[in-house]
Amino acid sequence: MANYNSVTEKVIEEIKASVSGRVFVGEEINIDFFHDEMPIYGEGQPEVLVDATNAEEVAKIVKICNENLIPVIPRGAGTGLTGAGVARHGGVMINMQSMNKILEYDEENMVVKVEPGVLLNDLAEDCLSKGYMYPPDPGEKFATLGGNVATNxxxxxxxxxxxxxxxxRSMEVVLPTGEITTFGATVSKTSTGYSLKDLMIGSEGTLGIITELTLKIIPAPKETISLIVPYEDLDSCISTVPELFKHNLNPQAIEFMEKxxxxxxxxxxxxSTFPRELEGIEIGAYLLITFDGEDEDQLNDIIEQAAEVLLEAGAIDVLVADTPNKIKEAWAARSSFLEAIESQTKLLDECDVVVPINKIAKYVNYVNEKAKGYDFEVKSFGHAGDGNLHIYTCSNEMDREEFVKQVDEFMHDIYGKAYEFGGQxxxxxxxxxGKKVFLNKFEGDVNTELMRGIKKVFDPNNILNPNKVI
Incomplete structure (x- = not known):
């Protein structure tokens, strides 16, 4: 790790002269910028917080910091869950939320150009008002699009x-040296050298700062229906999922959850929307499935086929939500899982491990069995259609130090099992x-060193969001 310099009065004055947005110093900085949504990974106070308003301002700030060996941390809405947007080494935090304009739609090429501080919810609603859909649908609707891209x-x-x-499709990026460049283009295919755009996606603000995005949109589906599907136990619930794909039913979303x-x-x-008991059987787990299509007749055919597959695979019933209000009610509980856990939990950690879909039930059962040996509770749910599971460790009684120690041991175990099953x-x-140690251990030295090499090429002075990812 580099030995960074502190921000001096001279540097502060240089930054103030370079930007039109507000510059906050020391105690002027709101404590909300000290952490993200998972404070178990620690807090950090930036020495300076700058509200950036355009790429040129971002570039000037970064150039000043690079020349003075001062860390720079790009920050969106702060809704992350891994401690990525936290200033662990002081330095300058750039608040991207002021860059929040939807710039233009290109309807011939079916793309929209946005600034990185636009909220996912705002773009989603704006697209729908024009008859389009921006399909990515993370649970946190009030995250910024720049943050979404930075974490994929x-x-x-x-x-x-x-x-x-x-x-x-493409992005404008400020590099750690202060240079402004563009990765990608408004095209649907390319074989033009290494994909620098794809290196940036998921790099968590360690390789460059995104200042503009060109995003693909699609025509919005005309009809949507959701199904609540109760099961007696998790095994029969999860084992249904591959059957839906085998029958080419192509659901928009498939979520699993335990009671x-x-x-x-x-x-x-x-x-309360989900039944607790049906036909005298106590419900142990649920699938929540959404299908979309061009018309009601097409969807009714899909629902008929899906119901047949689901019931044959062990579902107790198939409950249909076929109006906007019913669909909203069906998804309300799922959308509130994290908030519900946070509201009732003092100590919290989580992982969003991913495994092949045919290993989900076996993996969750393994996790639940292992959890019995610890003093915390485990609450699990996830995306059954792609094997991405959210496993939360929760305690209201444990000492923080003991909680962290036990969770670390538990996480090493369950991440190891995920890799054994072919996951990540x-x-x-x-x-x-928060997850760096696991990346190195389970991705291995060869892959980790390749990532370090990429970081060094982009950021030779290691100023950009240091001590994150690798």
């Missing part, structure tokens, strides 16, 4: 439409600060 956020529609990576997390969430939102550490949240 996935979300619930990834099973049909892919992750954020699949929708980035405990559903109960917790419904208490939190004050509304993160499906969508990234590595950040």
């Amino acid at each position: 956020a996935g979300g619930m529609r990834a099973v049909k439409y892919g992750t954020t990576r699949n929708y980035v 405990e997390i559903v109960n917790l969430s419904e208490i939190y939102i004050g509304k 550490i993160s499906g969508e949240h990234g590595i950040g600060f």
Whole structure:
């Protein structure tokens, strides 16, 4: 790790002279910028916080910091879950939230150009108002698009439409040297050298700072239907998922959840939608499935086929939500899982491990069995269609030091099992600060050294979001 310099009065004055946005110093900086949504990975106070308003300002700030060997941390809405957007070494934090304009739609090429501080929710709604859809659908709707791209956020529609990576056509980037460049183009295919654009996607602000994005959009589907599918146990619930793909039913989203997390969430939102018991059978797990299509007849045919497959595979019933209000109610509990856990938990850690879909049930059962040997509780849910699981360790009673020690041992175990099953550490949240040790251990020295080499080429002075990812 480099020996960084502190921010001097001279540097502060240089930054102030370079930007039109506000510059906050020391105690002027709001404490919300000291951490992200997973404070178990620690806090850090930037020495300076700058509200950037355009790429040229970002470039000037970065150039000043690079010349003075001062860390720079790009920051979106702060909704990350790995400690990636935290100033662990002081330095200058650039707040990208002021760069929040939807710049233009190119309807002939089906793309939209945006600044990185645009919120996912704002783009999603704006697209729908024009008859389009921006398919990436991460759970946190009020994250910035720049942050989504920086973590390659996935979300619930990834099973049909892919992750954020699949929708980035091009980007304007400020490099750690202060140079401004463009990666990618408004084209749907390319074999033009190494894909620098794809290196940036998922790099968590360690290789460059995104200042503009050109994103692919698609025509919005005309009809949507969701199904709540209850099962007696998790095994029969998860084992259904491959059957849906075998029958070419192409769902937009497939989420699985055990009854405990559903109960917790419904208490939190004050509304009950998921049945607890059917036909005298106590429900142990659920699938929540959404299909979309061009018309009602097409969807009805799909639902009929899906119901047949689901019931044959062990579903107790298939409950249809076929109006906007019913669909909203069906997804309300799922959308509130994290908030429900946070509201009732003092100590919290999580992983978003990803495994092949045919190993989900076996993996979750392994996790639940291993959890019995620890003092914390485990709550699990996830994207059944792509094998991305969210496993939360929770405690209200444990001492923090003991919690961290036990969770670290538990995480080493379950990450090891994920790799044994052909999986990886993160499906969508990234590595950040909190998961670095696991990346090195499970990806191995060869892969880690390649990543270090890439970091060095982009950022020879290691000023950009240092001590993250690798």
